[in-house]
Amino acid sequence: GENVEQHPSTLSVQEGDSAVIKCTYSDSASNYFPWYKQELGKGPQLIIDIRSNVGEKKDQRIAVTLNKTAKHFSLHITETQPEDSAVYFCAASPSPGGTSYGKLTFGQGTILTVHP
């Protein structure tokens, strides 16, 4: 089955700096890669996603890049703010169907701390 590795496990930056979180996956059939932000006491919130036919996607201060050949994808947050502090999870999934319906395989998470 799919295995997703996420690094680093913790990341500390100063306000205004950039933050980068990287994930690798094992299943070449995976073609959907979402990123979630989880704040204390809340469920994961979908912040951005990318599909395998796209190499990069941006949404304001957040961007995601995908390298299908190397099987890795990354989250980039620019101009970080204290409210960006949270746990970030990457995930991967093949096309829905068969044993893939509804199943996201998650990385272990990155605790991001943005210091004012």
Add this chain to the structure above:
Amino acid sequence: KAGVTQTPRYLIKTRGQQVTLSCSPISGHRSVSWYQQTPGQGLQFLFEYFSETQRNKGNFPGRFSGRQFSNSRSEMNVSTLELGDSALYLCASSVGTGQIYEQYFGPGTRLTVT
């Protein structure tokens, strides 16, 4: 549009008891997936329901079961609770058809087994 709701938010049970958790998906979403989140194992997929049918199941023992109703609301049940079942149980709602993948999570139910 209202988000995914889960009830109850917190639950304390004793070993050997059973528990039922409830999830109401986003209006119009027909797929509900359940995940277990623990500090040691992270987020792990339990099962997915669509139109009252289980379409997929993760690697959890048979003590974990679920169902979905005609209004897409879903419940999961854990029987004969063990200490290791203490976790945050999350449900995620999705359209569930075609190539639309996005899953939206509820706030979770925090289950503590003593």
